[in-house]
Amino acid sequence: MRLLNARSGSLLALCLVGLAVSTTQSLAQPPTEPEHGLDAETFGTLWSGDADSETNASDAAALAHIVALTDVPFDSPPSAVEQWNRGDHAEYPRTNSETVIVPHGVGQVDRRNIKDAFVSIFAVQPSTRALRSDDDHPLYVGARGQVLAVVDYRVREMGYDIVRGHDVPWRLCEDRVVAVRLLVDGEEVDRAYRTSRPTLSFAGLAGETGTEHTLTVEALLRTTLSDDIRHPHCRHAPVSAWPDGGFASGATADDDLTTEWLVVRDSVVVTTYDPAVPVSRAVRSDGEESIAITTTRPWLTASLGETTVQSRWRLYTARDPRWDRLDVLGDSSHASLASPAQPLQIYAFPSRSTPRLPTAREVGTTLVEPPTLPEHLDLPVATEPYPRHPTVVAHVSTPSDADVFVTGLVRGSNATIDPTEVEEVAVHDTALTLAVDDANAASVTLTATLRDATTGEPIRTDDVGTLSVAGQDVETNASGVATVTIPRPPGAVTARFDPAPWWTADTAFAASSDTVYVRGTKLSLMATLFELALPAGAFLFAAFVVDRATGLRVWPPWRGL
Structure with missing residues (x-):
């Protein structure tokens, strides 16, 4: 329950306005110091796409200094992204009933008393957004994960009562986020109570790999105001934990009590991801072996014993620009500030490099134009069309009873393929x-x-x-x-x-x-004999000259046979 305190609310609003005035309207910059338990080296690799600043890196250690000036690609999903997001999610600015802080561009919902209400998904993790092309960039998630969200709103205190025809001194009795729930394709899978910074979990998304699902976060908000003269002590109107039928808003009122509730929503479409790719093994008569990996979804590495094949896909991490700027809203105030909470996202992109193994190659017939990376990103993205559903073929020297271990784009989404699941092909x-x-x-x-x-x-x-x-x-x-x-x-x-x-x-x-x-024909036969005799005659003449000039006794060449 959030308690109304006019003085503290006004003070908070003034502080936020002052902070907003002191910030520029340009794009927010990443933090300059490690937080949330990250070391300097790891911290410096997370902010690809930000304007490189030598000033920010001047006091860092040698490697941290270098990575702070460079966009760093990853060969595997870094766990530091989730660690950072959990820390920043907890530090999103908190308000009271008079002020709301909302990410710039996020839509708000108004009712009579509840104003500027919103819920916004802060992060889905672990997840990786695959930039396959300019118009194809699915958000891949594994079998289980979490959704971090932010909820906020403010309360407009009532004054004039249209029924009574005069001002009424209303007291704010109740002001709370009743509950927040997560739905997968409309079905509830998790719920949290009385929190404006919920962390909700999902698991076992239905359907085959590549199936799209809609994750929706719904927040139920409720306020109760009471006539301060008739009822100087607040009383509360009972409301069920969740409105029947999922109605978006509602209100109840009598002469001295007004209760209003509102449901706000935010959604994101995710795609299930599993790197368990089909693998074939070819065995030739000379003992040479090859493997082929063909799949409709990208992967990072495939390992067979001591042999590791690296695909063309690489990763980078960058902050979500939708959270760069926050709007601070009150009854009669509106200001902006650079966001102190900046969620990170892992991105995958096709690189210019084909598979990293001298004996590996990538083949495919259907080509797709590579994506255009955001401005300021300096990464080796593919510049020419690349196979959309490639087959990566590599020569290996691993025993046929070895497991195949595949590293996927989403952290924790790896696959171990048993040798019995590998199709063996005899090459005649x-x-x-x-x-x-x-x-x-x-x-x-x-x-x-x-x-x-x-x-x-x-x-x-x-x-x-x-x-x-x-x-x-x-x-x-x-x-x-x-x-x-x-x-x-x-x-x-x-x-x-x-x-x-x-x-x-x-x-x-x-x-x-x-x-x-x-x-x-005789002519062609003579021509062939001449072609053979000319180099042979030159060799014999050279041997004769060497024998006579040096006395090495190399003539005739067949001596001693």
Whole structure:
């Protein structure tokens, strides 16, 4: 229960106005000193996007000094964000019944006595907003989390009574936040009582990964005023803990008692996130192994024993600009001040770097334009279209019985994939042979035969890969044979089989190639012999000269055979 004290309320309002006058109207700046138990090094990494200030960092330790001047990307979600938000949430300015402090731009609701009422979500945590593109930036949350909110309002004391036709000395008997509750898609999941700084919890969001949910915070406010002459001692009107049917507002009144209640709401849309990505493993005849990770949602790292694959996604933290400025409202006053409570948010962005492993690559056919980061952010965001649903492929040397550990974008949302859940794909070696069927001065006809090197079965290329002869694509038939006629080349002809990606094919194959020299005319035969004899003759002549000039007895080269 908040008690009315006209003197203390006026004093608070004056203090806040003075503070507002002393601040500039420019964008709020981050705190310059660590708070809430954070050390200087960690604290300095959290404020990406703020104007870098060497003055603010001049007294910090060496590393803290550097990070204070730089926007720092993270490879994993920092827990410091939640620690900071809990501390700043508790320090949001408190008021009394005559004054309300509201984030600039947040809408307020008025009733007869309750004025400038609002509830605003301060933070959802743990969470990460993924900046996939300029128009796609879901707020990812894990299986469980918390919603931090702020509630405030003020009370307009009644004076003139329209029914009685004269002023009535009303006494404020009751003025409180009765309850605050959290709803997920309209269903209540948690509730707190008599607090203007609620922390509400959720768990087990329904639906598959990628499902959107609406988190709504509702606050029930109530005031009771009594005729100070007829009832110098306050009495309270009973009101249920929550209005039936969820009505937005209401009031009851008699000749000497007026009770008013109001429900205010704020909502945010979140997307469920789980980094349990599908993993495939390819095993080749030479013992070489690869893994492929294909998913519709971004992830950070995948580890298999001593091998760790880093995706292109990176993280940064920045304050929420909607809380930069606060409005201080009273019956006849309106001022602004730089907010002393600045919630942080973790953001994910696609970087210019492809997966960090020499043997890893990123493939994908559907590309998306990268996002535009806010002004003042100096981070290595992608500058060219990148795969929307990529497959990351990497060569590994980890035993096939090792777990796959995936680090997700949301803190605490990691996944361990058992080896039994990893699809194992055997890659078959292929045997490709190319033969000349006919040749003349203008053209040459060749036959390419493609078979499984292990089973000898013919391979039809229409759905397992691409076969090219002298750069021209051809298709083998059910017998694994393709015949093609091409203009006669000056020398050799090469055929190459490029298989479909092993992680998409029903049967995976390895690449193979073959080369033949085109014969068929005496002139071409002489030309080929000349091409071979010229370098051989040069070598023999050089050996003869060295033998005669130095006496090293290297002539003839076949001496001693």
